[in-house]
Amino acid sequence: MKKTELPRWATGFVLPILNLLSALVIAGFVIHLLGESPLESLEILVDSAIVNPEGLAYTMFYASTFIFTGLAVSIAMQAGLFNIGAEGQMYVGGLGLTLAMLAFDASLSPWLLIPAGMIGAALFGAAWAFLPGYLQAKRGSHVVVTTIMFNFIAASLMNYLILKMIPVGEQNPASRVFSSAAELPLLTSWFPVLGDTPLNICFLLAIVALVIYGLAVWRSSWGYKLRATGLNAHAAHYAGVKISRTIIVTMLVSGALAGLASVNSILGSTHYLSLNFPAGAGFIGIAIALMGRQNPVGIFLSSVLFGALIQGGFDLSLEKPNIPQETFIFIQGLIILFCGAMEHFYAPALLKLINLTGKKAA
Amino acid sequence: MQPAVEFRNISKAFGAVQANADVSFSIAKGSIHGVIGENGAGKSTLMSILYGYYNADSGQVLVDGQAQDIRTSHEAIALGIGMVHQHFMLVENMTVLDNVMLGNEGGFKLAARRGAVEATLREICARYRLDVDPLATVHDLSVGAQQRVEILKQIYRSAEILILDEPTAVLTAQETASLFEILRLFKEQGKTIILITHKLQEIMDITDEVTVMRAGRVVGAVQTRDTSKEQLANMMVGRPIQSELPRGPYQPGAEVLKVSGLQLKDANGVALLSDIDFTLRAGEVVAIAGVSGNGQSELLEILSGMRLPSSGSVEFLGQPLPYAGRANADGLPAAFRGLGIGHVPEDRLRDGVIKDFSVMQNTVFGYQDQGDVKGRFGLFDFKKIAQRCAGLMRDFDVRPNNPDLRIGLLSGGNQQKVVIAREVAACPKLMLVGQPTRGVDIGTIESIHTQLLRLRDEGVAILLSSVELEEVRALADRIIVMSGGRITGVLPVDEFDTTRIGLLMGGLHKS
Numbered sequence: 001m002k003k004t005e006l007p008r009w010a011t012g013f014v015l016p017i018l019n020l021l022s023a024l025v026i027a028g029f030v031i032h033l034l035g036e037s038p039l040e041s042l043e044i045l046v047d048s049a050i051v052n053p054e055g056l057a058y059t060m061f062y063a064s065t066f067i068f069t070g071l072a073v074s075i076a077m078q079a080g081l082f083n084i085g086a087e088g089q090m091y092v093g094g095l096g097l098t099l100a101m102l103a104f105d106a107s108l109s110p111w112l113l114i115p116a117g118m119i120g121a122a123l124f125g126a127a128w129a130f131l132p133g134y135l136q137a138k139r140g141s142h143v144v145v146t147t148i149m150f151n152f153i154a155a156s157l158m159n160y161l162i163l164k165m166i167p168v169g170e171q172n173p174a175s176r177v178f179s180s181a182a183e184l185p186l187l188t189s190w191f192p193v194l195g196d197t198p199l200n201i202c203f204l205l206a207i208v209a210l211v212i213y214g215l216a217v218w219r220s221s222w223g224y225k226l227r228a229t230g231l232n233a234h235a236a237h238y239a240g241v242k243i244s245r246t247i248i249v250t251m252l253v254s255g256a257l258a259g260l261a262s263v264n265s266i267l268g269s270t271h272y273l274s275l276n277f278p279a280g281a282g283f284i285g286i287a288i289a290l291m292g293r294q295n296p297v298g299i300f301l302s303s304v305l306f307g308a309l310i311q312g313g314f315d316l317s318l319e320k321p322n323i324p325q326e327t328f329i330f331i332q333g334l335i336i337l338f339c340g341a342m343e344h345f346y347a348p349a350l351l352k353l354i355n356l357t358g359k360k361a362a
Numbered sequence: 363m364q365p366a367v368e369f370r371n372i373s374k375a376f377g378a379v380q381a382n383a384d385v386s387f388s389i390a391k392g393s394i395h396g397v398i399g400e401n402g403a404g405k406s407t408l409m410s411i412l413y414g415y416y417n418a419d420s421g422q423v424l425v426d427g428q429a430q431d432i433r434t435s436h437e438a439i440a441l442g443i444g445m446v447h448q449h450f451m452l453v454e455n456m457t458v459l460d461n462v463m464l465g466n467e468g469g470f471k472l473a474a475r476r477g478a479v480e481a482t483l484r485e486i487c488a489r490y491r492l493d494v495d496p497l498a499t500v501h502d503l504s505v506g507a508q509q510r511v512e513i514l515k516q517i518y519r520s521a522e523i524l525i526l527d528e529p530t531a532v533l534t535a536q537e538t539a540s541l542f543e544i545l546r547l548f549k550e551q552g553k554t555i556i557l558i559t560h561k562l563q564e565i566m567d568i569t570d571e572v573t574v575m576r577a578g579r580v581v582g583a584v585q586t587r588d589t590s591k592e593q594l595a596n597m598m599v600g601r602p603i604q605s606e607l608p609r610g611p612y613q614p615g616a617e618v619l620k621v622s623g624l625q626l627k628d629a630n631g632v633a634l635l636s637d638i639d640f641t642l643r644a645g646e647v648v649a650i651a652g653v654s655g656n657g658q659s660e661l662l663e664i665l666s667g668m669r670l671p672s673s674g675s676v677e678f679l680g681q682p683l684p685y686a687g688r689a690n691a692d693g694l695p696a697a698f699r700g701l702g703i704g705h706v707p708e709d710r711l712r713d714g715v716i717k718d719f720s721v722m723q724n725t726v727f728g729y730q731d732q733g734d735v736k737g738r739f740g741l742f743d744f745k746k747i748a749q750r751c752a753g754l755m756r757d758f759d760v761r762p763n764n765p766d767l768r769i770g771l772l773s774g775g776n777q778q779k780v781v782i783a784r785e786v787a788a789c790p791k792l793m794l795v796g797q798p799t800r801g802v803d804i805g806t807i808e809s810i811h812t813q814l815l816r817l818r819d820e821g822v823a824i825l826l827s828s829v830e831l832e833e834v835r836a837l838a839d840r841i842i843v844m845s846g847g848r849i850t851g852v853l854p855v856d857e858f859d860t861t862r863i864g865l866l867m868g869g870l871h872k873s
Binding site: 215219220221224225227228231232234235236237238239240241242243244245 | 666667668691692693694695696697699705707712713714715716717718719723726727728730731735736740741742744
């Protein structure tokens with residue numbers, strides 16, 4: 001029978017891989033123009049990001065942050081909301097985390113301090129997403145516009161607040177360093193092969209978050225109503241879903257997840273709040289949600305991919321002076337272009353191919 | 363004299379639906395020609411072919427005696443054909459003048475031509491007594507005036523043949539009268555008018571000739587002066603009577619629904635429902651007959667909790683339904699379902715199912731928060747849901763019998779069976795059904811009808827609305843006829859009379 005749409009294995013695996021390869025081919029061509037060998041560069045990239053255990057640990061460390069921002073964007077997408085504001089929500093989430101640390105890091109044990117910090121991060125991230133969600137639900141102000149604006153507001157607000165937090169005598173625009181009670185358990189203490197790397201329990205928490213996300217979205221009536229709202233709000237209303245409440249709650253959860261992404265960055269590595277610490281992780285979350293098709297496995301794989309690109313790209317720019325570090329941003333852009341905007345670019349050709357081979361077999 | 367338009371053996375199919383079958387008739391130059399028929403009779407398809415939106419599968423269209431192959435609306439306009447759509451095609455925040463010039467700018471700079479066009483418009487308005495100010499902004503105009511702008515647009519584009527699609531559907535009685543004045547003036551000027559309507563009175567008032575369509579075919583072509591409303595109504599709705607479906611004796615039980623003084627106004631204050639009063643008993647089917655867009659959809663939406671009424675009350679099993687004190691209907695349908703009100707919505711793809719969900723997921727749609735679909739930790743128990751779904755698909759003969767298939771891939775009839783199965787499975791006390799068999803293949807219609815009658819025999823109160831009179835006759839114990847948001851008549855099914863119902867549907871109150 002002639003198929004009119006692609007089977008799931010094709011849309012789930014073949015298309016993303018084709019898109020990814022296309023992005024890499026163009027990236028390779030640009031590296032060639034920069035006067036370096038694309039294959040050699042790829043080798044360096046893979047070697048330093050995946051093969052080398054320490055490199056792999058860094059890749060996973062970055063991925064831990066990206067899983068949270070990817071989940072934040074994904075859960076909003078399930079409800080038909082395009083949350084561009086994960087960057088700002090993560091930034092403000094970092095504020096909540098820091099306030100909890102500054103208040104309690106001298107008095108609480110790590111067992112209480114770290115959860116308190118996580119709650120602070122989640123609450124502040126959710127609060128930052130509340131207003132865009134409310135405005136979308138009640139006033140119809142598009143969440144894309146409001147979350148973009150909230151990113152700018154967050155940047156200015158944090159700029160102002162961090163300058164207030166600089167300890168006397170310091171010049172670095174950052175808060176004071178937290179006490180050692182705020183340090184997250186590192187995975188290297190169980191797996192010494194990982195070396196001196198910041199990979200910490202946030203990676204495990206991210207996996208747990210992926211599982212909970214999967215259950216909540218596909219196995220709970222909450223997720224069912226969320227997806228129904230995203231797919232067809234008219235029908236969701238018919239089914240008794242409270243549309244505006246669903247939109248607001250989804251944005252709160254999305255913001256909380258983005259806020260939680262700050263835990264890995266701050267408590268896992270720097271141990272202080274610094275200016276512009278999210279460094280684009282919120283935006284990478286958009287790419288991850290698109291590329292991973294809001295599926296837990298997909299989010300995990302794309303997070304690892306983007307983690308590897310950062311880690312490998314960093315080493316690459318050290319070894320190949322002709323390749324600037326910004327090349328990573330360029331490759332990231334290409335991946336977003338192919339996996340997001342041109343997601344179905346190869347679909348018609350692939351469909352033809354499947355029908356052709358199907359005919360031959362029959 | 364040569365006819366302005368002649369249709370010769372036009373046929374057009376959409377998939378399995380034959381929208382036009384071998385349609386032939388001609389429209390005399392300088393006449394007002396009415397085309398009437400029920401919803402889905404093929405009137406709009408035929409006019410869309412004339413106006414170049416669709417291409418006929420076979421047959422010919424002759425304009426002024428010349429065979430024409432009209433492929434786009436531009437070509438139709440070039441031939442002097444103009445169309446006034448039921449839903450206006452105006453840019454609301456532009457002036458009348460700019461709307462007329464849109465698509466006819468005649469160059470990059472507008473200012474040069476604006477003065478000339480304005481003068482022409484004023485001249486046309488004076489000649490045809492179209493009371494429109496060319497410099498007024500469209501959204502400030504009344505509905506009737508907006509329609510005059512549409513007509514103005516067509517005259518400015520020198521239309522000689524004017525198609526009006528249900529032009530009076532949105533007009534008040536006064537506006538209708540003044541529209542007809544304008545149309546008569548047109549006729550005096552030698553222009554040809556094609557009036558598509560289902561309102562019999564209008565046909566009698568203004569047309570010279572009438573073509574009656576039914577199920578894609580021309581079933582009658584008469585001179586208006588030789589016919590009567592009764593004869594037209596008969597031609598419009600009459601059709602062979604289906605064999606009787608099995609049903610128990612009519613033994614209505616306790617009162618389930620009591621609607622009193624129900625009113626609904628839209629955001630602009632236009633009345634969509636006025637003074638709706640009726641009751642419904644257990645074990646009874648009340649069917650609402652009427653041409654679509656006469657308030658039936660809104661009534662069912664209110665009774666299912668999807669929409670709040672403006673005023674009036676509804677009692678369900680003796681208790682008032684909780685409309686009061688709410689700002690919107692968010693979440694209300696869930697509460698109504700909990701009370702025992704099932705609802706098969708008339709637009710199932712818009713409201714009744716999520717196309718991208720599987721059949722199985724759709725069988726819990728609306729009932730997703732009820733305990734019997736949940737297992738451990740409050741998560742869905744997919745095993746239980748799958749079992750239940752398999753049972754429903756078997757009982758209601760849903761094909762193909764695959765619960766994991768996306769419901770969007772099922773035929774309309776099978777989608778409808780899933781929706782009905784889901785609502786029946788919840789054991790409602792009141793079942794609301796909008797257009798039970800719209801877009802449903804013929805083979806499925808009877809099975810749906812049988813299911814609904816079985817439900818009635820089990821003592822469920824059923825309120826359904828249908829634009830198919832034959833369906834109303836086959837299912838109803840009592841018939842409510844609606845027109846213009848009002849109940850124009852109530853009659854027991856024994857007194858079923860297509861002529862009388864046709865007249866009531868046409869808005870002739872209690873005649």
